[in-house]
C-alpha cells in the first residue's frame with residue numbers, strides 16, 4: 737500500500753474545492769469536507785485488519801487490495817455512508833466527493849513497487865492490476881516496519897501529495913464562494 741498519510745493527504749486535497757459548496761456547508765462544517773474525504777480515502781486499507789482478523793488468504797477475493805479496493809466497492813461505501821450522514825440530493829453530492837477521494841486510493845496503490853495488484857475493474861474483471869510506471873515505494877503492512885523505511889516511502893510519495901494539494905488549492909481558488917454576493921449587471 738501507499739502510506740495512510742499520503743492516502744489521506746491526496747483524498748483530502750482533492751476535496752478542497754467542495755468546501756465552497758453551499759449544499760455541503762449546510763450539512764457540515766467546511767473543514768469536515770476534506771477531513772471526511774481523507775478518511776474515506778484511507779478506509780480501503782482496513783481490509784488489512786479484516787484479512788488478519790479473519791485469516792483471509794493473501795491474494796484471495798476479500799484479501800488486501802482485492803474487492804475492498806475496487807472503485808465499485810468504494811462507490812457503494814461512499815453512497816452508504818453519505819446516506820447516513822446527510823439527506824436529500826446532498827447524499828449524491830457528498831457520495832461523489834467521497835468516492836472521488838477514495839478512488840485515488842486504488843490508483844495510488846497501483847503506482848507502488850510491491851505487494852499484490854489492485855482489483856480495479858471488478859465486477860468486470862477480478863484481475864489484480866498495477867500501472868506500468870510504479871515509482872512509489874510500497875509501505876509494509878506492519879507499522880513498525882513502516883517506520884524503518886518511512887523516509888524513502890514518504891519521499892517517493894511526496895510528488896503525488898504536492899500535486900494533489902496544488903490541484904485542490906488551485907481549483908478551490910477559482911470555485912465561486914458559497915454565499916458570495918452575486919454580480920448584478922448594471
Ligand SMILES: [Zn+2]
Pocket residue numbers: 737738780781801805841842845
Ligand atoms: Zn491500499
